[in-house]
Amino acid sequence: xxxxxVVLVDATQYGADPEVVRVIxxxxxxxxxxxxxxxxxxxxxxxxxxxxxxxxxxxxxxxSILSEAKQEFTSVPVVMFTQQHSxxxxxxxxxxxxxxxxxxxxxxxxxxxxxxxxxxxVGNRRERSERTTILKSQPLPDDARFKKHxxxxxxVESAVAFIEQHLSEKLMQTDIAELCxxxxxxxxxxxxxxxxxTFQEYIVRRRIKKAxxxxxxxxxxxxxVCWAVGFHDASHxxxxxxxxxxxxxxxxxxxxxxxxxxxxxxxxxxxYQFLET
Numbered sequence: 001x002x003x004x005x006v007v008l009v010d011a012t013q014y015g016a017d018p019e020v021v022r023v024i025x026x027x028x029x030x031x032x033x034x035x036x037x038x039x040x041x042x043x044x045x046x047x048x049x050x051x052x053x054x055x056x057x058x059x060x061x062x063x064s065i066l067s068e069a070k071q072e073f074t075s076v077p078v079v080m081f082t083q084q085h086s087x088x089x090x091x092x093x094x095x096x097x098x099x100x101x102x103x104x105x106x107x108x109x110x111x112x113x114x115x116x117x118x119x120x121x122v123g124n125r126r127e128r129s130e131r132t133t134i135l136k137s138q139p140l141p142d143d144a145r146f147k148k149h150x151x152x153x154x155x156v157e158s159a160v161a162f163i164e165q166h167l168s169e170k171l172m173q174t175d176i177a178e179l180c181x182x183x184x185x186x187x188x189x190x191x192x193x194x195x196x197x198t199f200q201e202y203i204v205r206r207r208i209k210k211a212x213x214x215x216x217x218x219x220x221x222x223x224x225v226c227w228a229v230g231f232h233d234a235s236h237x238x239x240x241x242x243x244x245x246x247x248x249x250x251x252x253x254x255x256x257x258x259x260x261x262x263x264x265x266x267x268x269x270x271x272y273q274f275l276e277t
Contacts, residue, residue, distance in 0.1 A: 002047070002048065003028060003029055003048075003119065004028065004029075004048040004049065004050050004115075004118070004119040004122050005028070005029045005030075005031060005046040005048065005049055005050070006024050006028045006029065006030050006031070006049075006050045006051075006052055006115065007031045007033060007039075007042055007043065007046075007049055007050070007051050007052065008020070008021065008024060008030060008031070008032045008033070008052045008054060009033055009034075009035055009037075009039070009051065009052065009053045009054065009065070009066075009069075010032065010033070010034055010035060010054055011035040011053055011054060011055050011058070011062040011065060011066070012054055012055060012056040012062075013056055013057055013059070013062075013154075014056050014057075014154050015056075016032075016054055017054065017056075017081070017083075017104055017105070017106075019104075019105060019106060020052075020054055020081055020104070020106055020111075023106060023108050023111050023112065024052065024111070024115070027112060027115070027116075028050075028115060028119075031046075035062060035065050039051075039069050039073070040072070040073075043073055043076055048119070048122045049076050049122065050076070050077055050079065050115060050118050050119065050122060051069065051073075051076050051077065051078045051079070052078070052079045052080075052081065053065075053066045053069075053078060053079070053080050053081070054080075054081040054082075055080070055081065055082040055083065055084070056082070056083040056084065056104075056154065057083065057084045057154070057157065058082055058084060058089065063092070066078065066080065066096065066098075067096055070096055070097055070098075074097075076122075077099045077118050077121065077122060078097070078098050078099055079098070079099055079100045079101075079102070079111075079114060079115070079118070080093050080098045080100070080101050080102065081102045081104055081106060082101070082102070082103060082104065083103070083104045083157065083158060083161055084157060084161075085103045085161070099114070099118060100114040102114075103161065103165070104161065105161075105162060105165070105179075153190075153194065154180075155177075155180045155181070155182045155186065155187060155190050156187075156190045156191055156194045156195075158179070158180040158181075159176050159177075159180050159187060159191070159199070162176055162179060162180070163176070163202075163203060163206060164206070167206060167207060167210060167229060167230050168227070168228055168229060168230050169230060170230070171203055171230065173187060173188070173199050173200065187199060203230075204240055204244070205244065207229040207230050207231065207240075208229075208240060208241055208244045208245065210228075210229045211225050211226075211228075211229045211237075211241060211249065212245070212252065214228055214229065215249055215252055215253045215256065216253070216256050218253070218257065222234070222237075222249045222250060222253070225249065226249075237249070
């Protein structure tokens with residue numbers, strides 16, 4: 001049986017991610033189209049189709065195109081790639097019957113696994129009977145109503161997305177700047193403007209914030225947490241944590257544990273007592 005054709009719909013504001021294209025075209029026939037193209041004629045040209053919508057910062061217009069396409073072509077499965085991510089956006093995608101939702105930069109194995117599973121499910125257009133399925137249009141998430149980003153904002157958003165997914169790894173400013181299509185100076189300047197702190201300070205704060213979450217799990221040692229958030233020296237981790245939180249990691253964990261015990265041991269009013277107060 002012939003391979004399914006992947007139709008990649010570029011719904012980005014600043015240009016498609018070359019890595020997404022490379023991942024797909026190594027294994028599937030690929031057709032790249034603009035979000036403004038007539039999808040009906042494109043889909044009609046191929047017997048077995050998988051549709052991939054790529055976004056960087058989804059807005060009302062671009063998300064509406066995906067929603068309308070899914071409602072009109074219910075038998076064509078949709079995979080979504082996005083740079084901007086939120087829980088609301090992911091929920092919207094799920095309710096709009098998106099098969100898989102990926103946050104860029106993509107993980108090659110996960111994307112291929114998804115497309116290969118879909119390929120087994122999509123049938124030949126000439127062999128299947130058409131049926132009408134009514135999909136309810138889903139309200140767009142609030143973050144789709146934001147104004148389009150400036151190029152400078154895009155660089156910061158790209159860097160933040162990468163940092164969040166690789167917090168435990170060694171993060172080099174020059175490498176991340178190159179990945180975002182910028183340079184170290186421009187990235188530093190953009191971060192200072194967007195967050196009021198330097199690029200390096202942002203990374204430290206995100207690592208400390210993540211550490212406070214992990215330290216509440218008593219089964220993880222302080223050393224485990226240190227490595228999990230990207231510090232590879234325990235003493236340096238302790239100094240940075242104390243500088244930002246005013247106490248050592250062990251003291252913070254003890255404080256959290258004491259707070260939980262206090263909350264658990266505090267007397268609870270019965271319903272009768274509550275009504276009497």
